[in-house]
Amino acid sequence: MSQKIAGQVTLEDLSRMCPTISRRTHPEFADGCAFEVEVGAVRFGTGVPVMIAGPCAVESERRMIELALSVKAAGADMLRGGAFKPRTSPHDFQGLGLEGLKILRAASDLTGLPVVTEVMDVRLVELVSQYADMLQIGSRSMQNYPLLVEAGRSGKPVLLKRGMAASLCEWLGAAEYIASEGNLNIVLCERGIKTHTAGEYSRYTLDLNVVPAVQAETFLPVIVDPSHATGMASRVEQASRAAIEFGSDGLLIEVSTWGRGPDAQRPLCDADQAITPETLRRIVEFVRERKSGAQSRNDPMTSLARHARASGR
Amino acid sequence: MSQKIAGQVTLEDLSRMCPTISRRTHPEFADGCAFEVEVGAVRFGTGVPVMIAGPCAVESERRMIELALSVKAAGADMLRGGAFKPRTSPHDFQGLGLEGLKILRAASDLTGLPVVTEVMDVRLVELVSQYADMLQIGSRSMQNYPLLVEAGRSGKPVLLKRGMAASLCEWLGAAEYIASEGNLNIVLCERGIKTHTAGEYSRYTLDLNVVPAVQAETFLPVIVDPSHATGMASRVEQASRAAIEFGSDGLLIEVSTWGRGPDAQRPLCDADQAITPETLRRIVEFVRERKSGAQSRNDPMTSLARHARASGR
Amino acid sequence: MSQKIAGQVTLEDLSRMCPTISRRTHPEFADGCAFEVEVGAVRFGTGVPVMIAGPCAVESERRMIELALSVKAAGADMLRGGAFKPRTSPHDFQGLGLEGLKILRAASDLTGLPVVTEVMDVRLVELVSQYADMLQIGSRSMQNYPLLVEAGRSGKPVLLKRGMAASLCEWLGAAEYIASEGNLNIVLCERGIKTHTAGEYSRYTLDLNVVPAVQAETFLPVIVDPSHATGMASRVEQASRAAIEFGSDGLLIEVSTWGRGPDAQRPLCDADQAITPETLRRIVEFVRERKSGAQSRNDPMTSLARHARASGR
Amino acid sequence: MSQKIAGQVTLEDLSRMCPTISRRTHPEFADGCAFEVEVGAVRFGTGVPVMIAGPCAVESERRMIELALSVKAAGADMLRGGAFKPRTSPHDFQGLGLEGLKILRAASDLTGLPVVTEVMDVRLVELVSQYADMLQIGSRSMQNYPLLVEAGRSGKPVLLKRGMAASLCEWLGAAEYIASEGNLNIVLCERGIKTHTAGEYSRYTLDLNVVPAVQAETFLPVIVDPSHATGMASRVEQASRAAIEFGSDGLLIEVSTWGRGPDAQRPLCDADQAITPETLRRIVEFVRERKSGAQSRNDPMTSLARHARASGR
Helix, strand or coil, X not given: CCCCCCCCCCHHHHHHHCCCCEHHHCHHHCCXXXXXXXXXXXXXXXXXXXXXXECCECCCHHHHHHHHHHHHHCCCCXXXXXXXXXXXXXXXXXXXXXXXXXXXXXXXXXXXXCEEEECCCHHHHHHHHHHCCEEEECHHHCCXXXXXXXXXXXXXXXXXXXXXXXXXXXXXXXXXXXHCCCCCCEEEEECCECCCCCCCCCCCECCCCHHHHHHHHECCCEEECHHHHHCCHHHHXXXXXXXXXXXXXXXXXXXXXXXXXXXXXXXXXXXXXXXXHHHHXXXXXXXXXXXXXXXXCCCHHHHHHHHHHHCCC | CCCCCCCCCCHHHHHHHCCCCEHHHCHHHCCCCCCCEEECCEEXXXXXXXXXXXXXXXXXXXXXXXXXXXXXXXXXXXXXXXXXXXXXXXXXXXXXCHHHHHHHHHHHHHHCCCEEEECCCHHHHHHHHHHCCEEEECXXXXXXXXXXXXXXXXXXXXXXXXXXXXXXXXXXXXHHHHHCCCCCCEEEEECCECCCCCCCCCCCECCCCHHHHHHHHECCCEEECXXXXXXXXXXXXXXXXXXXXXXXXXXXXXXXXXXXXXXXCCCCCCHHHCECHHHHHHHHHHHHHHHHHHHHHCCHHHHHHHHHHHCCC | CCCCCCCXXXXXXXXXHCCCCEHHHCXXXXXXXXXXXXXXXXXXXXXXXXXXXXXXXXXXXXXXXXXXXXXXXXXXXXXXXXXXXXXXXXXXXXXXXXXXXHHHHHHHXXXXXXXXXXXXXHHHXXXXXXXXXXXXXXXXXXXXXXXXXXXXXXXXXXXXECCCCCCHHHHHHHHHXXXXXXXXXXXXXXXXXXXXCCCCCCCCECCCCHHHHHHHHECCCEEECHHHHHCCHHXXXXXXXXXXXXXXXXXXXXXXXXXXXXXXXXXXXXXXXXXXXXXXXXXXXXXXXXXHXXXXXXXXXXXXXXXXXXXXX | CCCCCCCCCCHHHHHHHCCCCEHHHCHHHCCCXXXXXXXXXXXXXXXXXXXXXXXXXXXXXXXXXXXXXXXXXXXXXXXXXXXXCCCCCCCCCCCCCHHHHHHHHHHHHHHCCCEEEECCCXXXXXXXXXXXXXXXXXXXXXXXXXXXXXXXXXXXXXXXXXXXXXXXXXXXXXXXXXXXXXXXXXXXXXXXECXXXXXXXXXXXXXXXXXXXXXXXXXXXXXXXXXXXXXXXHHXXXXXXXXXXXXXXXXXXXXXXXXXXXXXXXXXXXHHHCECHHHHHHHHHHHHHHHHXXXXXXXXXXXXXXXXXXXXX
């Protein structure tokens, strides 16, 4: 009686759709371990969450350097910052472009923290790769397949954000585009989805259920962006702790120094979701305490995560 | 150029829509404190999360008593269990009804733990009130206004679950129906919303952003149901910890002893999301450690929550 | 590798969940015909759409009578009007109650048009049944199972609106509650669902795909409410025509005479979605022309609809 | 009490975000007329819907030519067909690429019908522009801003499909990227959105409310893709008629000849949503009859649409 609907895929199709990254086709990961992705001295997927922090957009060298030093002091492992910004309107600030890349490189070199930045344009993958340690594919680009292929070919580690309406299958399909070019250095990033609550009391709906689901279906690490998933600075700390408790392999957080010092300026984009370096420091401390506590106590936090993966959940 | 759309309400309308429960109209709660709801010796809204646990449905006296003793031993503060079950099909198990209520009362008396159970039928509010310590209004009944009015009139504490597509305004409007009958003993409960991910890798989408949003808009306590919000037993522990980190005033968890002992049976409903008493015990320990640790260290966990409320976030 | 999620049902489960109303279990409806539901002289499911019109809420006898005469003159087959109104806040106008029922009865008697009105309270099913020709179960009540059971027992025809987040399975499960009490006089009504577009440019998202899906899965008639599905008076005519082209067995439309005459008042609820009697007349004419044209030309409009049903699509 | 959420935009922001295409900033379109977009001899926005039809993907010259002749005979105004296909998995058929473009050109030249085809890769805009009469930006690329800019610079007419979770603001923002490069030859295309119904009984949720909303906010024409919005061939005819009644300026339909003739093959993608040329012919006839009937009768169908636009609805 039922009639077929075009284009339906389910998790059962992953063996065929994503043979390179699916746990189903990789018995060597049956013990539940993640593939470890290295970005400089930083490693994702070890069980210790990676903390990435920085401004939404690079706005000037002075401010970027200042902020990079602040987030390093707060305990971050990596820097983030946008040189090319995808904006809803062409009349909004689009980022500093190449100048932004150079500033990011300088900030990275100064602090010793590897840097991730977004590439939106397939023609700029090579350029961005010269300056960044990791390429970010943003939510709006998750199904920009030519971009995924070039990011794969670049050999650079890739941070692949989830599209705001992406199913898990669609997201993993996007990762497969990168992986099938021979590049397994992929870290997935949940950042909130669009739902009927759209904008009533949060920017997006943080979907933490997807974190263990990703870990069950692929051996790639997965982190969470609590800044976009809430859209409100006052919730980022709560969301960060929640993401870690849910098993996230790291966090990607927007930070600003707005309101501090004589010339502190409101950020040009997404000011309302940027936390201060002090809040970042509390989040880092939380992560470290939880993890060391978990290890010393043989806490279910670590064993559970491992079990969840081992049993394919 | 724009034309008005019927029926639009925003949080700005809460002063008018929900004058009894809105923080906006209650300067006495401006310090960010919650109204404390008492259920027997249990108090919601004190800063110490309340743990409610029990089976999806009451299935027999022997099994309910056994489970009640188990969850008490695991550290739960209150019992849950369904005597009247809302089921998608009339041909599914509908609960034991009055017999179930009697069993719940017996289990509560034996353990000393107060019990909450769902009432779906406005004609049964009085009957259920005779046996239960707290009335649960389920998600499907969130906008059953006659039921809300009678629950309000009963004077009993009420656990009001969020409808699966309810906006925050609609949810608080439902609470106002209870409150405007003179009954402020209301605890709200987030339990996951319907989104485009429907069923791909979780039962619902756990919406933790709504927890601080509720706390900003009303002084009523709010708890989280990680069982329905995930639909998978293997994720309930993660979701519970995440909810606590997000500031939840408690947890409502489904537990079973399925698979243990010679005659342990699969629960008649929602078996796939019921955790064991051992997992419950770990969750209780997590909650207690976090809270005592937070207090001894003057941890942002408590001060932040208070701050968030004080500043109306 | 995948783990089971609690509570998942698909259309394949309908034989078990909804044996009374599923086409799958009723070979006598294999020819694609609908079950015809009679409300007085009006019949749903014949292939000729039924036009139901009237105010959101009954506000006074004079205005209801005036409007009833207007919608009859415009060609409507049935009256609608709310005596008991489900409102988001208890402080909004709740309807005239019993007085409203009496006014509706008088308007029906005067015009000869059968009347449908909402019943929200299970205790009032008997009362409302004394005055109304058809009981409406509103969206917020779609899963009020005790109410569905009593509506079934009343023997009255029932108009069952879809919940705003209901899956097709959940909606048909609700209809099964009525039907399994021996009452097959059920007409389903799509009225828009909640989506991420919530309120940006329409009240709900009109989901016309569900109309043929209902017709494929059950032999019960299904109509569309273009008023709530758009929330804007200026779109109701377009939405009505679209629903008819999609195969709807009728329309449920809100009408007012606001702005006409010296004392015409803005309706107390949902004013922005109420059309004028003139617009209703154009919609009625459209429906009649399309249907007579379709029959005289042996148009795919009718044969397609029949075919769609016959082949179970 | 409320705190600001980052990234919120509403229709009120369109004057600033989309000054090039917003009606709000263009009093010369205050009479409600649309900007007419020309593609060869075809014009969008005249009040007469444009019919675009063809296969999902170009699969061979012989089949494409055969199908092009069929859709021309059925009355289509333009051809569609994919040479570069965005697919969820890299292991699915990706299209014939340049060979596909050449086949499309040949089919267009043979039939005299202009052809639209998707371009996904910013590096291929120039190449595709050499073969196609109109560039399609697919749903997955709606926020591929570098691609939008290049499509704008190409000077070619652009068909901009709505992203599956795009708000109206985001969609119009994407159009503004094209327009602000000096290219106003933009036709918008609604193709269904992702909702909680995802895949239960349709591929996407057809959102017809957005059609008049687009017409109120911009003077650009807007068409509907009933193939993706339903995902089922048996519903495309209904959905096409509904879209026309809702005021759509045209239709984009997938057609195949699968199942006809000795060597007719199942299409390599989206076979379940492709209609036959016979069904297409019925849709074309419906459109022509409705429009000529509307004109001869001074039908609200045309006057209403004009009024809706004139009054900014």
